[in-house]
Amino acid sequence: MSYPEPDPDVPGARVSELRIPDGDLGILLTVWQMRHLVRIGAKDPLLVGTAASIVRSSDGSSLGAAEAIRDFLESRVRFEYDPPIEHADGTVEGTELLKSPRYMLREIEAHGVATGDCDDVAILGAALGRAAGLPARFALLAFTVGAPYEHVYTELLTAAGWVELDTTRPFQLPSGLRIVRETRKEA
């Protein structure tokens, strides 16, 4: 199989993979892996330091902290679809790539911005939020009846309520889509 290489400017990358089923079961397994990356990331000193630095620029409120994290994601993560892989028989398969928060921060260090799709931004946002002391959850949305969830973003709990960090939707989905199903999962 031919894989897109990890960013050469971010040394020490480790790729692990597993095959997940189609449908909502596969989505739930993906969310489980996302939560795993968030929990590790929220305890990572690099994430904790970055979260403190981001929050320091806010007004000190929990709402201000969440908005500062959203601004950081908007300015520092460029939307990019997950790259497909090519198998030995020539077939090309789409994949679901999840980047750890630390990997994305190293990308930002190297290039000024990281790249990723909605799940990568959701992971980084939830890890930064938790590192800053804010409860986080994933919002999953479906836009097609009978189809599995198609979009995910993070919400952070503040004194003003849940604040959404949905910074990729304008780049990923057409406007005006009707949500036919949604759920929330702890991040």
Added chain:
Amino acid sequence: MEPCTIGILAGVFMGWALGAGTQPRAIARALGHERAGKLLRLLELLEEPEPDDGEEVAPVKEPTE
């Protein structure tokens, strides 16, 4: 295997394939031309902290203004 048996099996398969004509992925999968499910890839760094077995992340503080 008798030729008529092969014919019957071929007919059954053709019937199933035509019946499943609205589900080309099911046919492709049965023929081995498509991989079931989706490949999930995790991109991490070797230097990342290891998860603590069974230890939960420190409880987050309730937000206060």
